[in-house]
Amino acid sequence: MRCIKILRGYVFRLYPTEEQEALINKTFAATRFIYNYFLTEQLQLINENKKQKTIKEQLFAMGNLINKYPWLREVDKCALRVSIFNLADANKRKNQRRNKQELPKFKRKGINERYSINNFHRVYGGKAYDTIKIDIKNQNIILPKLNKVKISGYKNKQSISGEIKRAVIKKDAGKYYVSINVAEDITPVVTPVSSIIGIDLGLKDFITTSQGQKYKNESFLNKKRLKGLLKGLSRCQKNSKNSQKIKLKIQKLYQKERNKRKYMVDKITNEILADNDIIVVENLDIDSMKSNKEVSASFNETSMYEVVRVLKYKCEWQGKQLMQIGRYYPSSQICSVCGYQNPLLKDMHIRNWTCPACHNEHDRDINAAINIMFEGVKKYIKQLK
Numbered sequence: 001m002r003c004i005k006i007l008r009g010y011v012f013r014l015y016p017t018e019e020q021e022a023l024i025n026k027t028f029a030a031t032r033f034i035y036n037y038f039l040t041e042q043l044q045l046i047n048e049n050k051k052q053k054t055i056k057e058q059l060f061a062m063g064n065l066i067n068k069y070p071w072l073r074e075v076d077k078c079a080l081r082v083s084i085f086n087l088a089d090a091n092k093r094k095n096q097r098r099n100k101q102e103l104p105k106f107k108r109k110g111i112n113e114r115y116s117i118n119n120f121h122r123v124y125g126g127k128a129y130d131t132i133k134i135d136i137k138n139q140n141i142i143l144p145k146l147n148k149v150k151i152s153g154y155k156n157k158q159s160i161s162g163e164i165k166r167a168v169i170k171k172d173a174g175k176y177y178v179s180i181n182v183a184e185d186i187t188p189v190v191t192p193v194s195s196i197i198g199i200d201l202g203l204k205d206f207i208t209t210s211q212g213q214k215y216k217n218e219s220f221l222n223k224k225r226l227k228g229l230l231k232g233l234s235r236c237q238k239n240s241k242n243s244q245k246i247k248l249k250i251q252k253l254y255q256k257e258r259n260k261r262k263y264m265v266d267k268i269t270n271e272i273l274a275d276n277d278i279i280v281v282e283n284l285d286i287d288s289m290k291s292n293k294e295v296s297a298s299f300n301e302t303s304m305y306e307v308v309r310v311l312k313y314k315c316e317w318q319g320k321q322l323m324q325i326g327r328y329y330p331s332s333q334i335c336s337v338c339g340y341q342n343p344l345l346k347d348m349h350i351r352n353w354t355c356p357a358c359h360n361e362h363d364r365d366i367n368a369a370i371n372i373m374f375e376g377v378k379k380y381i382k383q384l385k
């Protein structure tokens, strides 16, 4: 049996004491300070046409900073180190983007507050020692510097098997969370392939399958309420108590939306995977989609990318196969019954059509999904040869 290592994420709500909360916030501030410090230095070196510092040099310089600013010593040093690596990652991502001139942004207080730490796993005399330990049964986690913190979540689980790799502590809409990444060994059950499904990802109907199911693109953001809150915010004095309150309400609104969407993506992908062994989707070209003005507004509300990402790892875990086919294949223009290619269908507004060759009636998206499935079948047969 083939055994694979996967990285599974778990998110728990954290209930820090007042003291722990203060230390968490101090760590947010310290990691932000380090990140912004080295970003500032990076900009200076660019201006002076000088060579950039390596990570090794930055880590060394960080030691001097800690000596200069004793408050940095109070927080977990690992979190500070990770923020240097985060800056390096942000630079790497920038190089992959089209606009290479765009630099990483400075971190700001109150926005996306989080810090990451790695777990140090050692074994002495047959006993394992970890710096991050979780006890699901008693609902607590041990984190460096913070010690034991109360958590809630996954109460139906007895324990988490596998090695904790890292933890991210974050604040969202006034609440604290910890997400941990655990390396787990799993043996996917390899099932004989008995069914294949094609999926058309669209903007109007979020997902259409070759079996005729349609999932609507739901918007979970309460826009009316958001509009009201933003109006209220504009009337407030900047940084006043009232404006803080409204900001928190806005964060909660977005948090609710994210949670609902996550739930939706989970439900849809589970339904698709329940009865199918091979899932065929088109390769998404996110960049070109975003550049199309007409679709960009609704794009932000859809989670096509997320659906493909979730399908990918769930397939891997369940021993199923996600197949991606070239996006230049004209899946929506070809009649799935006779193969006639109808160029009129380049017009996205045509939702239903009758094939001029075989006179079959088609729903644009279902027809496309069936073609995508056929492409998958072709690819699958090629693999067998």
Ligand SMILES: [Zn+2]
Residues within 6 Å of the ligand: 335, 336, 337, 338, 339, 340, 355, 356, 357, 358, 359, 360
């Ligand atoms: Zn036809």
